[in-house]
Amino acid sequence: xxxxxxxxxxxxxxxxxxxxxxxxxxxxxxxxxxxxxxxxxxxxxxxxxxxxxxxxxxxxxxxxxxxxxxxxxxxxxxxxxxxxxxxxxxxxxxxxxxxxxxxxxxxxxxxxxxxxxxxxxxxxxxxxxxxxxxxxxxxxxxxxxxxxxxxxxxxxxxxxxxxxxxxxxxxxxxxxxxxxxxxxxxxxxxxxxxxxxxxxxxxxxxxxxxxxxxxxxxxxxxxxxxxxxxxxxxxxxxxxxxxxxxxxxxxxxxxxxxxxxxxxxxxxxxxxxxxxxxxxxxxxxxxxxxxxxxxxxxxxxxxxxxxxxxxxxxxxxxxxxxxxxxxxxxxxxxxxxxxxxxxxxxxxxxxxxxxxxxxxxxxxxxxxxxxxxxxxxxxxxxxxxxxxxxxxxxxxxxxxxxxxxxxxxxxxxxxxxxxxxxxxxxxxxxxxxxxxxxxxxxxxxxxxxxxxxxxxxxxxxxxxxxxxxxxxxxxxxxxxxxxxxxxxxxxxxxxxxxxxxxxxxxxxxxxxxxxxxxxxxxxx
Amino acid sequence: xxxxxxxxxxxxxxxxxxxxxxxxxxxxxxxxxxxxxxxxxxxxxxxxxxxxxxxxxxxxxxxxxxxxxxxxxxxxxxxxxxxxxxxxxxxxxxxxxxxxxxxxxxxxxxxxxxxxxxxxxxxxxxxxxxxxxxxxxxxxxxxxxxxxxxxxxxxxxxxxxxxxxxxxxxxxxxxxxxxxxxxxxxxxxxxxxxxxxxxxxxxxxxxxxxxxxxxxxxxxxxxxxxxxxxxxxxxxxxxxxxxxxxxxxxxxxxxxxxxxx
Numbered sequence: 001x002x003x004x005x006x007x008x009x010x011x012x013x014x015x016x017x018x019x020x021x022x023x024x025x026x027x028x029x030x031x032x033x034x035x036x037x038x039x040x041x042x043x044x045x046x047x048x049x050x051x052x053x054x055x056x057x058x059x060x061x062x063x064x065x066x067x068x069x070x071x072x073x074x075x076x077x078x079x080x081x082x083x084x085x086x087x088x089x090x091x092x093x094x095x096x097x098x099x100x101x102x103x104x105x106x107x108x109x110x111x112x113x114x115x116x117x118x119x120x121x122x123x124x125x126x127x128x129x130x131x132x133x134x135x136x137x138x139x140x141x142x143x144x145x146x147x148x149x150x151x152x153x154x155x156x157x158x159x160x161x162x163x164x165x166x167x168x169x170x171x172x173x174x175x176x177x178x179x180x181x182x183x184x185x186x187x188x189x190x191x192x193x194x195x196x197x198x199x200x201x202x203x204x205x206x207x208x209x210x211x212x213x214x215x216x217x218x219x220x221x222x223x224x225x226x227x228x229x230x231x232x233x234x235x236x237x238x239x240x241x242x243x244x245x246x247x248x249x250x251x252x253x254x255x256x257x258x259x260x261x262x263x264x265x266x267x268x269x270x271x272x273x274x275x276x277x278x279x280x281x282x283x284x285x286x287x288x289x290x291x292x293x294x295x296x297x298x299x300x301x302x303x304x305x306x307x308x309x310x311x312x313x314x315x316x317x318x319x320x321x322x323x324x325x326x327x328x329x330x331x332x333x334x335x336x337x338x339x340x341x342x343x344x345x346x347x348x349x350x351x352x353x354x355x356x357x358x359x360x361x362x363x364x365x366x367x368x369x370x371x372x373x374x375x376x377x378x379x380x381x382x383x384x385x386x387x388x389x390x391x392x393x394x395x396x397x398x399x400x401x402x403x404x405x406x407x408x409x410x411x412x413x414x415x416x417x418x419x420x421x422x423x424x425x426x427x428x429x430x431x432x433x434x435x436x437x438x439x440x441x442x443x444x445x446x447x448x449x450x451x452x453x454x455x456x457x458x459x460x461x462x463x464x465x466x467x468x469x470x471x472x473x474x475x476x477x478x479x480x481x482x483x484x485x486x487x488x489x490x491x492x493x494x495x496x497x498x499x500x501x502x503x504x505x506x507x508x509x510x511x512x513x514x515x516x517x518x519x520x521x522x523x524x
Numbered sequence: 525x526x527x528x529x530x531x532x533x534x535x536x537x538x539x540x541x542x543x544x545x546x547x548x549x550x551x552x553x554x555x556x557x558x559x560x561x562x563x564x565x566x567x568x569x570x571x572x573x574x575x576x577x578x579x580x581x582x583x584x585x586x587x588x589x590x591x592x593x594x595x596x597x598x599x600x601x602x603x604x605x606x607x608x609x610x611x612x613x614x615x616x617x618x619x620x621x622x623x624x625x626x627x628x629x630x631x632x633x634x635x636x637x638x639x640x641x642x643x644x645x646x647x648x649x650x651x652x653x654x655x656x657x658x659x660x661x662x663x664x665x666x667x668x669x670x671x672x673x674x675x676x677x678x679x680x681x682x683x684x685x686x687x688x689x690x691x692x693x694x695x696x697x698x699x700x701x702x703x704x705x706x707x708x709x710x711x712x713x714x715x716x717x718x719x720x721x722x723x724x725x726x727x728x729x730x731x732x733x734x735x736x737x738x739x740x741x742x743x744x745x746x747x748x749x750x751x752x753x754x755x756x757x758x759x760x761x762x763x764x765x766x767x768x769x770x771x772x773x774x775x776x777x778x779x780x781x782x783x784x785x
Contacts (some may be wrong), residue, residue: 023744103746108555108557109557119626132676136730141766142766142767144730149729149731151729160674207591210604240706240709241706241735242701242706242712242738242739242742242743243739244738244742244747244773245768245769252748256543293641320677347768347771359698411768411771412771413771414771415768415769415771473626476584476626477626477627478557478585480619481554481559481582481585482554482557484615484619485554485555485581487642487651488551488578489551493651494691495695496654496655496693497655498658498659501658501659501661501662501689501695501696501699502696502703504659504665504700505662505665505703508665509666509707511666517683
């Protein structure tokens with residue numbers, strides 16, 4: 001066969017295969033069942049098995065529906081999802097998180113709001129304490145998280161199936177070997193004493209061992225609670241709108257207005273604590289990624305790993321030792337050095353659930369897809385998922401497993417929702433992470449880090465704020481269009497056809513503060 | 525033989541073309557921000573003011589949105605606004621304000637305010653005018669002129685309350701007024717009537733209502749009205765049992781509200 005003929009044959013074969021795949025995905029199976037397709041990227045532990053178990057139970061209850069689950073690795077998930085959405089072949093239910101950005105563009109184009117449905121009870125909760133409760137109120141966070149409720153669109157979108165916490169995982173066997181005890185440190189001073197004991201042990205044994213297995217990614221997870229926790233004492237002073245929580249604007253614009261800085265005593269303390277945590281980590285960790293930190297921990301080169309509860313079942317499966325977990329013991333009121341400038345107790349943060357599933361606007365079976373979502377987030381469905389995945393539940397009255405119980409969030413404490421770490425946005429976050437090496441090691445100091453933030457930080461912050469203004473304008477403009485269309489199609493006469501004025505006010509406030517504090521090197 | 529793959533590809537696109545032709549107008553496509561589809565659908569629809577209006581709206585969404593495209597939309601909106609008094613004319617006037625406010629490369633707040641005022645003067649009770657009212661309030665609250673003091677800006681915004689007819693507009697207006705008072709660090713007590721009014725109107729979405737209940741309680745506590753503050757804190761706890769602020773609110777109630785922050 002000539003090479004050109006072979007090429008054409010391959011092309012035709014590829015096209016036929018693709019057509020068959022599209023046909024298969026857009027036509028019901030031969031047995032007449034409706035197929036609901038769901039995609040996600042969760043490859044951790046037994047999460048895939050958890051979702052599959054829920055699907056099988058749902059199929060038992062609804063024999064006319066087949067649930068097909070597609071797992072796509074996180075690294076390529078976003079590109080894959082975009083391609084599928086644009087091509088019209090995306091699944092009916094799509095895991096996505098607004099933390100990936102562009103939700104204001106994606107939501108009106110591709111995702112279907114479920115505001116009406118979540119106001120009604122979830123029928124799969126009949127016979128449970130949640131019978132008759134509006135679906136949205138069955139979630140631990142009342143679906144008020146950023147994926148559950150979209151403030152710009154003023155609609156409910158994505159039900160969630162799990163909750164997460166950050167924890168310090170530790171090698172219980174090694175801890176016993178070093179300290180003779182099973183119990184991890186309960187206070188900041190105990191943590192510092194443990195760090196000293198680990199160093200002495202490593203030196204005695206001639207072992208490569210650090211207290212914390214750290215990395216660039218893990219450091220991110222450490223910085224957030226440290227800055228938030230130690231900054232809590234300052235937070236009430238910045239709460240100018242009296243909501244008992246700090247918004248992005250209060251933090252970002254407050255910083256521009258000079259209401260706080262990384263020299264403010266509470267945040268300078270936070271940097272000191274963060275420096276101590278970095279110095280308890282393996283040298284050069286700021287250059288490493290999370291898989292290296294995980295390997296260090298699994299190989300016994302680190303006693304502690306800072307990770308999310310989503311990694312718990314993976315750690316339990318992979319670690320050749322007994323794994324324990326504890327909350328980061330930040331300095332509290334009792335601390336001799338930081339006590340007077342702390343506010344305690346601190347909670348784990350907002351009650352927030354995650355792993356959201358959006359309904360594809362182009363779904364051929366939206367009713368069936370929403371029905372599966374109802375089951376997935378019912379007491380029975382989420383319990384099945386939690387039992388197999390070992391993740392924490394997102395639904396009230398669902399019990400965590402014995403294993404996952406230790407990661408349960410602690411809510412009885414102060415939390416201002418403030419992110420002194422993210423500050424003005426992604427530019428400042430990356431700048432913080434890029435410069436944090438100035439804190440660590442023998443030559444590192446809080447002063448060096450503060451100086452760098454003061455020198456180059458304002459320019460980064462301004463870029464963040466200008467990007468925020470640009471994105472806001474795009475969002476308002478898109479909302480103008482979709483709101484006018486909604487008015488025409490749905491005839492909503494009691495809803496103003498525009499984005500919420502309160503959100504638009506933040507645009508003007510940001511512009512005003514920027515104008516008053518503009519950095520000479522950043523062009524508008 | 526060589527043409528076979530091309531033919532197959534062409535055949536594969538036929539169902540897509542057929543599906544799009546079913547849509548009666550471009551509005552459903554615009555709800556999904558599919559501006560190209562909407563423009564095609566409007567072009568195929570019966571000509572008229574509604575179709576022209578839809579086409580102009582679609583031009584504001586077709587990516588990339590160029591200045592020429594915005595200028596074309598502006599031209600259509602101007603013609604529609606100046607040649608009638610119907611809903612299309614009102615919507616077109618509103619969009620002329622929005623273009624000046626946000627769609628131009630350099631915003632023109634004076635022109636935006638002029639369009640909104642004209643719409644309010646001519647069709648004050650309409651949905652478009654009431655929406656314009658909340659946008660006009662933002663221009664009043666955050667003027668470009670540095671000589672306008674925060675108190676004067678808030679006073680100008682408050683004067684617009686008299687023109688708010690629809691509960692949705694009243695609610696939004698009260699919220700942005702309270703927010704401006706906080707932003708300008710004016711006495712918090714001045715925000716209280718606005719927060720109370722917004723709460724009474726009953727139009728707040730759940731997350732906003734949670735904030736407003738806390739705000740009212742906090743401002744009342746600051747002012748020393750412990751009994752009223754307690755009422756709103758208690759309502760908040762009852763309605764939002766899972767909110768992250770519950771611990772702090774319970775602490776305040778246990779310590780006796782009204783003792784300051």
